[in-house]
Amino acid sequence: MSTKSNQPLKNLDEWEEDLLRRYPQESTKSKRSVTVDTGDSTTANFRNYAAEARPSVREFYRLNHRHQTLEFVRSKRAEYLSLNRRRMSIWEGMEYLNQLVDDSDPDIDLPQIEHLLQTAEAIRADGRPDWFILAGLIHDLGKILCLWDEPQWAVVGDTFPVGCRYSERIVYHEAFRENPDWNNSEYQTELGIYQPHCGLDNVLLSWGHDEYLYHVVKDYLPPPALAMIRYHSCYPIHREQAYQHLLVDEDHEMMRWVTDFNQYDLYTKRDERMDVAALRPYYEALISEYFPGELAW
Ligand SMILES: [Fe+2]
Numbered sequence: 001m002s003t004k005s006n007q008p009l010k011n012l013d014e015w016e017e018d019l020l021r022r023y024p025q026e027s028t029k030s031k032r033s034v035t036v037d038t039g040d041s042t043t044a045n046f047r048n049y050a051a052e053a054r055p056s057v058r059e060f061y062r063l064n065h066r067h068q069t070l071e072f073v074r075s076k077r078a079e080y081l082s083l084n085r086r087r088m089s090i091w092e093g094m095e096y097l098n099q100l101v102d103d104s105d106p107d108i109d110l111p112q113i114e115h116l117l118q119t120a121e122a123i124r125a126d127g128r129p130d131w132f133i134l135a136g137l138i139h140d141l142g143k144i145l146c147l148w149d150e151p152q153w154a155v156v157g158d159t160f161p162v163g164c165r166y167s168e169r170i171v172y173h174e175a176f177r178e179n180p181d182w183n184n185s186e187y188q189t190e191l192g193i194y195q196p197h198c199g200l201d202n203v204l205l206s207w208g209h210d211e212y213l214y215h216v217v218k219d220y221l222p223p224p225a226l227a228m229i230r231y232h233s234c235y236p237i238h239r240e241q242a243y244q245h246l247l248v249d250e251d252h253e254m255m256r257w258v259t260d261f262n263q264y265d266l267y268t269k270r271d272e273r274m275d276v277a278a279l280r281p282y283y284e285a286l287i288s289e290y291f292p293g294e295l296a297w
């Protein structure tokens with residue numbers, strides 16, 4: 001699976017850089033109102049975003065949209081959610097993720113652990129609750145899926161519901177034409193396999209680092225922190241307000257937390273170095289408030 005043609009990004013951060021291009025910080029508010037109000041121009045905008053993406057990122061979206069079928073998602077859940085791969089603490093998970101080396105330039109690109117600490121430190125600086133800081137610290141640990149030879153398109157990328165019609169508010173929507181589910185009439189009605197307002201907990205999202213980590217930590221954190229972890233890549237819902245017909249009241253409440261979290265994930269300064277050793281005691285203490293010494297991964 002880990003052949004070059006299956007791994008178009010030079011590193012996982014390339015997708016996140018593309019998110020910044022799509023959702024630049026200054027224009028967040030105006031962009032949002034445009035996307036909510038005008039369905040057609042949203043589709044046109046998203047066509048442009050895809051067309052103007054780097055070829056590597058466009059190819060990444062194409063592979064993601066082509067391969068994330070309902071059956072693929074079910075198979076990955078069956079493969080990973082028994083959590084029997086290894087046992088390790090949260091901090092060990094952070095160090096394990098840090099082994100992720102790709103074709104990026106180590107002098108320019110930050111180690112993964114520093115993105116986690118940057119996010120957590122930005123949340124801490126704003127005086128947010130402990131569990132919010134902790135969600136920032138761990139939110140990308142699910143990227144360890146890459147260390148188990150999962151292709152980039154099955155680890156990162158915008159997530160979206162499978163088993164029902166793909167929203168035109170998903171970036172590079174036309175690439176779904178290559179997905180076998182596109183031709184499955186049962187899966188391509190507005191509701192597909194779901195009931196109206198069944199709640200996001202009952203919806204299968206495309207497989208990636210969010211859903212995996214949610215299952216590792218779901219017994220230990222309060223619901224808003226779990227929503228931040230589980231849905232932070234679900235831009236079609238938390239940024240574009242698609243799939244509202246699947247949501248229940250509690251989901252709307254949780255999406256406000258996810259949106260709140262998203263500013264720290266996207267807009268923390270990526271070039272700022274973190275003193276990992278100096279920060280470690282504070283974060284080890286925070287981790288031990290919520291988590292047991294070892295978790296099942
Ligand atoms: Fe993430």
Ligand SMILES: [Fe+2]
Pocket residue numbers: 115139140265
């Ligand atoms: Fe992140």
